[in-house]
Amino acid sequence: MQYRMSELFLRTLRETPADAEAASHSLLIRAGYLRRAAAGSYTWLPLGLLALNKVTAVIREEMNRAGFQEVHFPALLPKEPYEATGRWSEYGPALFRLQDRRGADYLLAPTHEEMFTLLVKDLYSSYKDLPISLYQIQTKYRDEARPRAGLLRGREFVMKDSYSFDIDDAGLEVSYQKHRDAYQRTFDRLGIKYVIVSAQSGAMGGSASEEFLAPAQAGEDTFVLSEGGAANVEAIVIAPTAAINFDSLPAAQVHDTPSTATIDTLVEFSNSNPELRIDRSWSAADTLKNVVFKLTNQQGDVRALAIGVPGDREIDMRRLEAAVYPEVVSPFAEEDFAKHPKLVKGYIGPQALGLNSPSKIQYLVDPRISVGSSWITGANAAGKHVFNLVMGRDFQADGNIDVAEVQVGDNCLVPTGKVLELARGIEVGHIFQLGRKYAQALDLKVLNENGEQVTVTMGSYGIGVTRAVAVIAEQHHDEKGLRWPRSVTPVDVHLVIAGKDEPLFNGATKLAAELNQAGLSVIIDDRMGVSVGVKFNDAELIGIPTIIVIGKKYADGQVELRDRFAEQSIDVPIDEIVATVKQLS
RNA sequence: CGGGGCGUAGCGUAGUGGCUAGCGCGCCUGCUUUGGGAGCAGGAGAUCGGGAGUUCGAAUCUCCCCGCCCCGACCA
Numbered sequence: 001m002q003y004r005m006s007e008l009f010l011r012t013l014r015e016t017p018a019d020a021e022a023a024s025h026s027l028l029i030r031a032g033y034l035r036r037a038a039a040g041s042y043t044w045l046p047l048g049l050l051a052l053n054k055v056t057a058v059i060r061e062e063m064n065r066a067g068f069q070e071v072h073f074p075a076l077l078p079k080e081p082y083e084a085t086g087r088w089s090e091y092g093p094a095l096f097r098l099q100d101r102r103g104a105d106y107l108l109a110p111t112h113e114e115m116f117t118l119l120v121k122d123l124y125s126s127y128k129d130l131p132i133s134l135y136q137i138q139t140k141y142r143d144e145a146r147p148r149a150g151l152l153r154g155r156e157f158v159m160k161d162s163y164s165f166d167i168d169d170a171g172l173e174v175s176y177q178k179h180r181d182a183y184q185r186t187f188d189r190l191g192i193k194y195v196i197v198s199a200q201s202g203a204m205g206g207s208a209s210e211e212f213l214a215p216a217q218a219g220e221d222t223f224v225l226s227e228g229g230a231a232n233v234e235a236i237v238i239a240p241t242a243a244i245n246f247d248s249l250p251a252a253q254v255h256d257t258p259s260t261a262t263i264d265t266l267v268e269f270s271n272s273n274p275e276l277r278i279d280r281s282w283s284a285a286d287t288l289k290n291v292v293f294k295l296t297n298q299q300g301d302v303r304a305l306a307i308g309v310p311g312d313r314e315i316d317m318r319r320l321e322a323a324v325y326p327e328v329v330s331p332f333a334e335e336d337f338a339k340h341p342k343l344v345k346g347y348i349g350p351q352a353l354g355l356n357s358p359s360k361i362q363y364l365v366d367p368r369i370s371v372g373s374s375w376i377t378g379a380n381a382a383g384k385h386v387f388n389l390v391m392g393r394d395f396q397a398d399g400n401i402d403v404a405e406v407q408v409g410d411n412c413l414v415p416t417g418k419v420l421e422l423a424r425g426i427e428v429g430h431i432f433q434l435g436r437k438y439a440q441a442l443d444l445k446v447l448n449e450n451g452e453q454v455t456v457t458m459g460s461y462g463i464g465v466t467r468a469v470a471v472i473a474e475q476h477h478d479e480k481g482l483r484w485p486r487s488v489t490p491v492d493v494h495l496v497i498a499g500k501d502e503p504l505f506n507g508a509t510k511l512a513a514e515l516n517q518a519g520l521s522v523i524i525d526d527r528m529g530v531s532v533g534v535k536f537n538d539a540e541l542i543g544i545p546t547i548i549v550i551g552k553k554y555a556d557g558q559v560e561l562r563d564r565f566a567e568q569s570i571d572v573p574i575d576e577i578v579a580t581v582k583q584l585s
Numbered sequence: 586c587g588g589g590g591c592g593u594a595g596c597g598u599a600g601u602g603g604c605u606a607g608c609g610c611g612c613c614u615g616c617u618u619u620g621g622g623a624g625c626a627g628g629a630g631a632u633c634g635g636g637a638g639u640u641c642g643a644a645u646c647u648c649c650c651c652g653c654c655c656c657g658a659c660c661a
Contacts, residue, residue, distance in 0.1 A: 145659065
């Protein structure tokens with residue numbers, strides 16, 4: 001295929017659009033791949049569509065190679081299946097709902113678990129039919145509260161979603177692993193750098209779950225790399241500190257600590273007051289901070305929850321939200337304190353907390369608050385703190401909760417070992433073992449070898465296809481523009497005619513034909529009256545990895561070969577150029 | 586949904602009560618120019634996000650609405 005720049009439907013922009021923050025967003029707009037249609041929905045221009053189709057093709061090949069079969073559902077669906085699983089209401093405002101002319105409810109599918117489950121139920125009824133994995137590449141709709149960064153979070157986006165169906169847990173494990181392997185091959189081929197992290201299963205239900213996160217500054221997820229693996233911060237499990245003997249520890253003692261309602265002021269006061277001095281200085285890590293939240297469950301009932309964390313840590317709201325799901329967290333406001341006179345803001349101590357205490361507020365502590373650990377903490381009276389308050393001796397908790405912010409050096413069970421690094425990533429794939437939630441809700445059963453009805457167990461696996469395009473752009477660009485990996489480049493060769501003489505145009509036309517003959521698609525920059533500077537800049541912005549310049553040296557039988565990933569260009573004899581380029585891809 | 590910001594031509598922007606809304610890029614016509622975003626001359630393109638109000642006079646002030654972007658909470 002040949003595309004002539006003089007005819008290609010695009011307009012490159014010299015300046016960054018004011019509303020584009022992420023590199024992928026800005027470059028895809030500037031290079032003429034995309035136009036915004038509405039918040040979170042984009043029009044694909046010819047070059048963009050070529051890139052999207054390349055990405056789609058790689059994904060499809062890998063799914064087929066793994067033995068998964070492609071189907072295609074409508075995006076417009078009736079509400080009934082979603083009512084059966086409860087998601088018609090549970091999905092909340094993120095679901096696009098609409099009505100037909102008769103007033104019947106429909107939705108634009110945000111994901112298709114229900115439909116796949118019903119399809120298998122419709123056709124299959126024996127264990128002999130299983131396992132089966134089906135997938136589709138399809139447009140999804142989610143009324144996102146906040147579409148972001150161009151393609152990174154859209155309200156309309158393309159997703160590859162697969163579903164596996166197995167007779168038992170062992171089978172699910174195998175199907176899951178097959179998808180995991182297929183995903184690794186897929187992302188490797190797409191040129192996406194990724195980390196597989198343990199994930200929270202969240203709203204989908206189910207157990208084992210891993211995410212493919214593409215490390216990128218523009219990413220919305222935070223993950224950790226540890227000595228033994230990687231995990232989304234929401235899924236991290238901190239190793240509990242071992243209990244120690246507290247027989248020799250000094251008794252708890254209440255001290256006046258006026259105006260110390262914050263950890264900083266408390267530490268400063270403790271260190272500057274001779275009476276409180278010890279053989280080292282106090283630090284925030286010696287203090288026990290107790291924070292109260294309100295939790296609202298799905299029925300709308302509100303309860304209070306107190307959380308104790310070491311004073312040098314903040315509570316990570318994402319981890320807290322994930323830990324208490326489906327209850328929703330909100331801050332404990334002034335009026336809530338008014339309802340609980342036992343709680344002295346800034347001086348809350350564990351003695352006033354717990355289901356068995358007068359406050360009856362559930363009290364959960366960080367796993368580092370272990371039996372035998374000793375703390376400075378609130379004495380439940382304004383201007384007073386208690387020192388040497390020992391867990392297991394002077395106070396108890398109702399249990400543990402692991403929601404403190406994670407820091408480098410933390411010791412984890414998931415992922416194993418010490419935290420080495422925290423980083424941002426874009427979730428480009430997610431695989432999980434759904435289990436029987438949907439099969440149960442929709443009554444998907446097959447007969448086993450004993451003639452008994454058995455509920456099928458499922459896995460669900462997604463790749464954000466349009467998001468993957470953005471991730472590639474995010475990970476592969478330089479200050480000049482995009483740089484497509486050769487596996488997904490919209491076009492193989494960008495042929496720049498650097499000059500206005502007729503022989504150059506004729507030579508370029510001939511070369512383009514030869515490249516086509518060799519199976520390579522070509523953009524020819526044949527624009528008249530456009531200076532070479534503009535052509536070079538556009539070529540670099542558009543990001544085709546192989547650029548051939550046909551210019552000055554053409555008369556001597558040479559063209560210039562530029563690799564967007566290499567430092568320098570080389571001169572290649574015209575009769576060798578096709579073979580040379582062919583080798584690159 | 587909470588917080589912050591922004592809406593002037595395809596893009597980037599100036600203009601904070603006063604004449605015909607200015608500039609750069611892009612676009613059109615002509616001439617010239619062609620190895621790193623050329624030059625000259627001429628030209629087209631804007632209901633200043635929408636509505637209501639204040640005023641002799643509104644892009645500019647007030648109110649309401651809409652849209653967009655960023656941070657946070659949710660997801661491929």
